[in-house]
Amino acid sequence: MKKVFMTKTAALIASLMIVSMLVPVLAFAATNFNNVTYNGSTVTGTVYVSDDVYTGDDVVVYVYGSDGTTVLDTVYATYSTYGNYNFSSNVSYATYSTYFPLQLKYFYSGNSVTEWVYNNSYSGGGFFFPSGNVLIDDNGKVDGTLLSDLFAKDKNPTILSKSDVVTIPADALSKGETLTIKLADGTSITLPIAALKLDEQAKSLGVTLANLIIRVELKKLTGDAAKAVTNAVYGIDAKQLATPVDFKIVAVGNGKEKQINNLGTYFKRTLPVSGAVDSKTVTGVVYNPETKKLSFVPATFATVGGNVIATVYRNSTSIYTVIQLDDVSFKDVTKHWAKEYVQTLASKLIVEGTGANKFEPNRNITRAEFAAMIVRSLGLETTGSTSKFSDVGSSKWYAGAVAAAAEAGIVLGDDKGKFNPNANITRKELSAMVVRAMSYAGKEVKLTDAEVSKALAAFTDAGSLGWAKAEVAVAVNAGIVNGQTSTKVVGNANASRAEAATMVTRFLTNVGFIN
Incomplete structure (x- = not known):
C-alpha cells in the first residue's frame, strides 16, 4: 500500500480528472465499494470500476471523518482482478468520538462514490463497539x-x-x-x-x-x-x-x-441536494399538507465530499424539501440600489411583488407588513391569533403573523395595549425588531454603554433615537443597518420596502440562516 501526504490530496484528485479526460468513456464507468470492513484500526475493502478503466491505472481512496471534510488517510488501491482494486488503511479507533463513523470516497471524472463504515463490521449495519455489541441495529433500535x-x-x-x-x-x-x-x-x-x-x-x-x-x-x-x-x-x-x-x-x-x-x-436537519446550486436562488422550504403550500425555512448550502448538502434550521418538525426559484425580478428594481437584496428575498419566498411585476421599493412599509416579513424570515408558523393587542382583530390578514412575532418577543405594543398595525414603521422600530429576531435566532447581542456610543459615534443624530438607541447600535455594529448618509442614521424616518428587505437579508446572513 502506498500512502501519500494530505497536502497531495488536491493534486491526486486533479490527476484522476486528467486521466478521465484522456479516457472519455471513464465518465460513464460504473464504480462502487465492496466488502468494506473496519476492524480494530484497519479499514479494508475493494473498489470496483468498470472494464473501461484499464488494468494498472491508479485508484485512490480517501478516508474521511463523519463530517465529510476531514481527510484521515489517503491510499492507493492495488489491482486485484479485472476492475477490482483492493485497499487497506489504518485509522485509530480512538478517533471515533470525533470522526466516527468514517466515509470512504473514490473520485472519478468529476464524480464521487461514497461508502460509510462502522468499526468491527459494516455488513451488520449497526454501530459496533469493540466488544461487538450493537448500538443501533438494522431496524433502528438503539441500545x-x-x-x-x-x-x-x-x-x-x-x-x-x-x-x-x-x-x-x-x-x-x-x-x-x-x-x-x-x-x-x-x-x-x-x-x-x-x-x-x-x-x-x-x-x-x-x-x-x-x-x-x-x-x-x-x-x-x-x-x-x-x-x-x-x-x-x-x-x-x-x-x-x-x-x-x-x-x-x-x-x-x-x-x-x-x-x-x-x-x-x-x-438542524440535513437533506442531500441534486446537482450544483446557487445559494441566491435556492432555498429550503417547509410544506404544509393542510394548505398545500410551501414557505421559507432558514437553510444554508455546502458541498460535502463532492455532494451538496442543505442544512435546514427550524424549531419544529414537518415536511421539508429544497427548491430553486429563478428569474424572480421586478421591473422597478432593475436599477435600484436594493436590487440584490429584494431578489434574494423574493427567490426565498419571503417578499412578494405588489402587482404588475412591481415591488415598489420606495413605498413605506407598515408595522404589520414588516412583522409578517420577519416572521416569514424566521420560518415561524402563523396559524394562531393574539388577544394581546386590542387593535389586532383575529380576522385580519396579519393576525397570525403578529401573534407569532409577539410570542417570539419580536414585537411589543404601546402603553395602551395597541400594536398599531397600519402605522408606517420607522427605521429605529425596524432595527429594534431585527435585533429581537437575532436574539430569537440564538444570537443575542448586548453592548455596554461605551460600545453603544462607539457604534453610533459617526451619526450626529444618534441622540434622537431615544428608547431604541441600544438596539440601533447593535444593528449598526452587526452591519445590518447603515445610515442614510455617512453622518445621519435618521432613525425616526419611515422605513421603505427596500430598506426592510435589505435589513432582513443582512439579518439572515448575520445569524447564519442563509449563505
Missing part, C-alpha cells in the same frame, strides 16, 4: 446502555442508521446534549436533547423516564404524498432539488404516543 457509554465519551455524537425510523430509550438519551441521527445518503436530524423536555413527556404519558421511548422518523415521501409536494413546487414555477422528507419526533409510552413539535429552539 440504551451503549448509548449511555457513548455519551460518556462524547456529549454530541453522530450515529448512522440503516432505518429511517429510530427508537431511543429516553433515560439514555437524557445523558447527552445533542444526538445526530444520519442516514447513508446524508439525510440527518440533530436532536437538542434538553429542548425535548423528556421528564415532561414521560409525565404527560403517565410513565417513568425509564419506560419512555423517543421515536425519530426521517421518512422520504413517496406516492401521492410526494406528488402533492411536487405539485406545490410546480405551482410556483420552481424546480425541486431534493426528495421531500417528513421529520418527526414522537414520545411513546403506556400504549400512547405524543408528537413533539415546537421545541422552542432552532435545531
Whole structure:
C-alpha cells in the first residue's frame, strides 16, 4: 500500500480528472465499494470500476471523518482482478468520538462514490463497539446502555442508521446534549436533547423516564404524498432539488404516543441536494399538507465530499424539501440600489411583488407588513391569533403573523395595549425588531454603554433615537443597518420596502440562516 501526504490530496484528485479526460468513456464507468470492513484500526475493502478503466491505472481512496471534510488517510488501491482494486488503511479507533463513523470516497471524472463504515463490521449495519455489541441495529433500535457509554465519551455524537425510523430509550438519551441521527445518503436530524423536555413527556404519558421511548422518523415521501409536494413546487414555477422528507419526533409510552413539535429552539436537519446550486436562488422550504403550500425555512448550502448538502434550521418538525426559484425580478428594481437584496428575498419566498411585476421599493412599509416579513424570515408558523393587542382583530390578514412575532418577543405594543398595525414603521422600530429576531435566532447581542456610543459615534443624530438607541447600535455594529448618509442614521424616518428587505437579508446572513 502506498500512502501519500494530505497536502497531495488536491493534486491526486486533479490527476484522476486528467486521466478521465484522456479516457472519455471513464465518465460513464460504473464504480462502487465492496466488502468494506473496519476492524480494530484497519479499514479494508475493494473498489470496483468498470472494464473501461484499464488494468494498472491508479485508484485512490480517501478516508474521511463523519463530517465529510476531514481527510484521515489517503491510499492507493492495488489491482486485484479485472476492475477490482483492493485497499487497506489504518485509522485509530480512538478517533471515533470525533470522526466516527468514517466515509470512504473514490473520485472519478468529476464524480464521487461514497461508502460509510462502522468499526468491527459494516455488513451488520449497526454501530459496533469493540466488544461487538450493537448500538443501533438494522431496524433502528438503539441500545440504551451503549448509548449511555457513548455519551460518556462524547456529549454530541453522530450515529448512522440503516432505518429511517429510530427508537431511543429516553433515560439514555437524557445523558447527552445533542444526538445526530444520519442516514447513508446524508439525510440527518440533530436532536437538542434538553429542548425535548423528556421528564415532561414521560409525565404527560403517565410513565417513568425509564419506560419512555423517543421515536425519530426521517421518512422520504413517496406516492401521492410526494406528488402533492411536487405539485406545490410546480405551482410556483420552481424546480425541486431534493426528495421531500417528513421529520418527526414522537414520545411513546403506556400504549400512547405524543408528537413533539415546537421545541422552542432552532435545531438542524440535513437533506442531500441534486446537482450544483446557487445559494441566491435556492432555498429550503417547509410544506404544509393542510394548505398545500410551501414557505421559507432558514437553510444554508455546502458541498460535502463532492455532494451538496442543505442544512435546514427550524424549531419544529414537518415536511421539508429544497427548491430553486429563478428569474424572480421586478421591473422597478432593475436599477435600484436594493436590487440584490429584494431578489434574494423574493427567490426565498419571503417578499412578494405588489402587482404588475412591481415591488415598489420606495413605498413605506407598515408595522404589520414588516412583522409578517420577519416572521416569514424566521420560518415561524402563523396559524394562531393574539388577544394581546386590542387593535389586532383575529380576522385580519396579519393576525397570525403578529401573534407569532409577539410570542417570539419580536414585537411589543404601546402603553395602551395597541400594536398599531397600519402605522408606517420607522427605521429605529425596524432595527429594534431585527435585533429581537437575532436574539430569537440564538444570537443575542448586548453592548455596554461605551460600545453603544462607539457604534453610533459617526451619526450626529444618534441622540434622537431615544428608547431604541441600544438596539440601533447593535444593528449598526452587526452591519445590518447603515445610515442614510455617512453622518445621519435618521432613525425616526419611515422605513421603505427596500430598506426592510435589505435589513432582513443582512439579518439572515448575520445569524447564519442563509449563505
